Amino acid sequence: MGQGEDGESQLHPGGRSASQRGGEKSGGGGSSSERTKDDLYQEAKKGGVEGHSSMSKQQLKNALGH
Structure with missing residues (x-):
């Protein structure tokens, strides 16, 4: 569940959770x-x-x- 064909998570852009991003927002628009x-x-x-x-x-x- 939440995994694409390539095994990356579909739940978070970039395939990283908030803790893995160090609190960065997933949008990255700035x-x-x-x-x-x-x-x-x-x-x-x-x-x-x-x-x-x-x-x-x-x-x-x-x-x-x-």
């Missing part, structure tokens, strides 16, 4: 709507966005132009 608050926070921190530490996810998206 669009801002899928990014975590921590991803946005780190980008804002690197980009020198003032006040990033107290921003909500939506505020971070707006400040980064996403």
